[in-house]
Structure formats: structure tokens, C-alpha cells
Amino acid sequence: MIRQLAIAALAGLALVACQEKAQTPPAVRPVMSARVAVGDIDQQSFVGTIEARDKTDLSFQVLGRLMTRNVDVGDLVQSGDLIATIDATTLDLTARSAEAALGNRRAERENAAATVARVEALRTSGTAAESSLDDARAAFDAADAAVRQAEADLAKARDALGYAELRAGFGGVVTATGAEPGQTVSAGQSVVTIAKPDPRDAVIDMPDWMAGALAPATPFIVAPQIASDQPIAGRLREIAPEADPVTRTRRVKIALSDPTSLFRLGSTVEVRADQQATPAITLPEAAVLTRQGGSFVWVVKIDEASRAARREGSVALRPVNTAPAGDGRLRIVSGLSAGERVAIAGVHSLEDGQKVLVLANDRDDAQGDAS
Template sequence: MRPVLAFPAAATLALLLAGCNEDSATPPAPPRPVLSVVVDPQSGRERGYAGVIEPRYHTDLGFRVLGRIIARDVNVGDLVKAGQQLAALDPQISDFTVRSLEASLSNARAQLANTDATLQRQTTLLAQKIASQADFDSAQQAQQAAAAAVTQAEANLAKAREQHGYNRLDADSDGVVTAVDAEVGQTVAAGQTVVSVARPDVREAVVDLGDDEIAALPPGAAFKVTLQIDPSVETAGRVREIAPQADATTRTRRVRIALDDPPAAFRLGTTVTATPKVVLASSIRLPATAILERDGSTFVWVVDEARKSVRRVPVRIGRRADGTVEIAGGLDAGARVVTAGVHSLTDGQAVRFGQGDML
């Protein structure tokens, strides 16, 4: 009997199994294509900030007394002069009050005249030793009380006449009407705003800046202010006021720039561009889609161009505006940052990118 050669058959079976395992193994995932940009801020470049022309002096005017409006003589955009009537209240109630107090004053004066005559008679009788001292003292006291009543009635009447004048709302200075908050027939409370008037003779540009930009401004920094619709129209100005607190939403602070003899084209509400005459250091800005926020922290995905993979890098965020985010720290110039799909990437994931843009 010939022996069976089992080894070659076993080897053949092992090779077949190995081939099957290789065929069933999962192939590696292809590199994921991503959009990216290379951040390259140009330090010291000139930067302009959008703003608007506003009046320095703006007054909200209202009546000093409660009443119903029967006339409103101005509308938004009207030019007004100092002392010009803006609105009026129904004077009927105050007219009644004035007439009532005039009657009270007449009565008090009549009482005073009566007590004057009585005092004069008691004085004569006392000198002739006909009247007693007690009668004279009573007459004198009554005369003094009547005189005090006249004084009080005169004061009440003067106050009522002054309040009668409160039925008329007048402009306290030349200006332009910027808002109307009440209509004819409406009952308004004392102090409620009815008309807002701004003085167009003193104008300023208002812009919002980040803390890092404000820190770079010297005291009274000079600005060049131009119209956005016509950049050839420009004027100069200096920082007059910087808000002490940042806005809770934008984290920017409001800066008011006093303008030096602005042209007539700088009307209230006009959009302008304010450019500091000192060069501010530029910061890195990225599209808002490049920011990943997790557990109260902020990250970006940086591309390792040598390994063609991504890694998550923590950054500090500055101002957000116009769909972009300012990077206050944590990111170096020249880094390539992913700008889309940041929520579906993982550390070390292979990616494929193009040349990208320069920021």
C-alpha cells in the first residue's frame, strides 16, 4: 500500500484560506475632500469700519401733564425752530382749573378787604378805649389770616396758569424730527415721549470696534470718514467717546467720532466708512463655518499638509461680524484651516485638499 501525502494538500488548503481572508478584509477609507484656506494676515494693513452718522444731541420731548392730544404739527423729517409748537393737549380741564382758582382768589381778596375794614374799626375803637384789647387782637389775627389766604390763592392760580401752558409742546432748539411716538386723540402720561428732535448741526460718526482694535487706538485717535455711496466725499474726525462696556451679543464697543466741519452730504442716518489714520495690527479672520464649538470650547481643524490629515486645535474667538469670526489666539499664520463640514471630522482623519485661498 502506498502512503498518502497529506502535507502538500494541507499547504494548498492554507493558501486558499489566506486568499479568502485577503478578499474579505475592509479596504481603507479614501481621503475625504475638504475645503480649506491658508490664513495669512497682513500685519499693519489699513482697515475701514462701517458706521452711521448720528446727532450728538438728541432730545425726547413729552408733555409735563396728563392729557389727550388734539394736535400734532410735525412729522418725521420736518425741520423745526426753537419755540415752534410740535403738539398740543386738550386745554378744557386746565381752563376749568384756572377759572376755579381765579374765583377763589377773588373770594380771598374780598375776605381780606373785609378784615382790613374790621381791623381799622377796632384800631379806632381801641384808641378811644371803647373796644377791648381782645377784640383788637382777634381782628388783627383775622386780617393776617385773610392776607395769607390771598397769597396762597395767588400762588395756586400762578401754578395753574403755568400748567395751562404745559398743554403746548414746543421745540427747545432748532433741529429735525427723528421720531413720532403719539397720534392725535391719544391720551399720554406726563413725561411720555411724543416727538424726538435731533440737532443736525453737531454730527458724529458711530462705529463698533473690538477690544483689541480699541486697545491699539491712542487717545483722541484721528479718523478719515468717507461716504459709502461716494468715497470721494470725506471729512476728518477724532474719537470723542468709547463705550465703557462691550455689547453682550457682538462683544464690541461703540465708538463716537466727532466730525470736523462735515459736508452737507453727511446727513443723519447716512452710512459711512471710518478709517483710522493710525495703522492697526491685523488679526486672523475665518469664515464662521470653520468654527467648531464643543462643551463650551471653540476649535478649528488644521490640515497637516505633510501627513494629509487633520487635527483639532483650540482657539480663542474675538469679534463676530458679517459671517466671519476673528481669531484672538491659538492659531498661527500660514496654517491651513478647514472651512466646511467641521462637525463630521475626526482627529487624524485623512483628507484631500486643493490649493485653497489666502486670508
């Protein structure tokens, strides 16, 4: 009997505790938030270099030891100038051998021609057979063909001898050297790089998402770092078709309009798009929740009765469309309006409809944190 009374008492105490727990309101969680506002997205600038649009790597067509290199980086050259030479001993011997072979073949052809004339005379007098004349003529034709082949070999050898000299195909400035005298260079190995001074491009590396959004012939402003107050205009000329797999940037080339002497080849410049700042709502990437391929934000709604007191409210999950904005921010394309308040931290631990307490130091204007 006593045992039954004890069990009943314990059950009663548990029921009372459950009722008290059910009557206890859930804890209100503090949340960091900001009121979104439309602001201007600053135009991002990039650092690049000035490069020639047309340049070429000069190389020898045959293997050889580099004997001379008459130019260095920064030198100006004209079309036809002698740039470098390689050891031509072997090539010269090959040309001489071809000359000797040609002389031998010509002598054989003259001998065959004399044989044909002699057999024709004998055939006229009736002392030589017709077949002997045919054989003599065939021998002459073979000797004549050998002469033509030897002439072609000599022309080829002399042409190869000309490969020992490397000459500029156009006027320009030397931007790089790839071999030093005494070094053995292979066929096709770059010895000197020559670039035409004009036209010139400003070359920058731009984030993939930003480069993909550029329109053809987008205007840019290009300024030398040594004189940032003297910018010139430029226009988009080329975008690399693929992004660098490591940096996820694309090489962008901007054609310069009437560049001054400040924009010399190899100089450093600052480049930015010549466009007005774009008004938009942007949020830190940490404020946007990604789920199942979609983007969402937590919209904070403050209860009217709590505005003057603890500023309590609740959060609601809302889908939004976003686009990259650079510097760790996302541009809100649709889904949010200016004046709404969103949670900007701890978005992965909130639940739809959860009660929250807006921190007293939260900004009423998200221009600085989530503009």
C-alpha cells in the same frame, strides 16, 4: 474523532484569517487640507445713518386734546417758536376760578383789617376788652394767610394755562412727530422731536466682539452712499455698554469732522475703520475644533517618501489661540506658522496620528481658503 478534526480545522482557518487581517494595513483616509499663509484681513465696512447728537422729544405737561401742530418733519424751528397747542378751556376756567377766589380772600382780609382798627379804637376808649383785640388780630392774620394761599393758587393756575402751548427750547430741525390735531395726548407723550443740526454722528451696529476691541477715539472713514468718492473723517465717540440680545451687536456712534451737506440727518452712509489691513493667519470656523473650552487644529504632515506618489501623511492635534475675524472665520493668534498644512473639513472625525491621503486638488497656498 471526526468531530475533533473538524473543530481543529476550523480553528486553523480562523487563525490564518486573523493573521491575514493583522497584516492588512489600515485604510488611508482622504482629507481636505490647505497650507496656511499670512494674508491681510480686509477692513469690514458697515452701513449706518446720520443722526443728531442732541435731540429732544417735546411734550405737554398736562392732559389735553391737541388743537394745532404748526410744524412737520423737516421743518426748521427757532428757540421759542410755537410748536403746538391743546384745548385750554379747562385750564382757563381753573385760572378764572383762582382769580375769583383771590378776590374773595382779599375782601375778607380788608374786612378783618377794618375790624382790628375798630376794636383798637374801642380798646383805647376802654369799651373793649383786650381779648377782643387779640381775636380781631388773629382773624386778620388768618385772612392774610388765606390771601397768600389764593395768590399761589392763581400763579399755579396761570402757569398751568401756559402748558397749553408747546414751544421749542432750542433751534433745530423737526425729525419726527408723535401726534395729530384732534388726538388726545397725555402728559409726557411725545408730540414733536427736534434735533440740533450740529454736531452730527454716524451711527452703526457693530458685532459685539469687534466693538469690544475698538480703542478710544479710533479713526473711521465715513462716506455717503450717494457719493462714496467724497468721504470724511470721523472718530469713535460712544459704544453701547451692552449688546443687543438678539443680534449680538452694539450701537456705535462716530463723531463726524466738518460734515458737508451730503451728510444730512437721516442719510445713509458707509463706515469703515481708518486703519491699515492687518496681516494675520485666518481659518474657516469649520477648520477649528473646540474641546473642553480649548481650540485645536489638525496639522497635516506629508511623508517625504509619498510626495511624488500618493501624498500620504498623518494628522496631529495642535492647540491654538483664536480670535474672531468676521465672515465665518477665526484669526489664529498663536499655535500655527505660515507654510504648515491643516485639515479644513471633517475635523470632528479625525484621530491623533491617523493616516491620511491629501487630496490632489488641495491648495498649496491657503490664501483663498484658510489664509
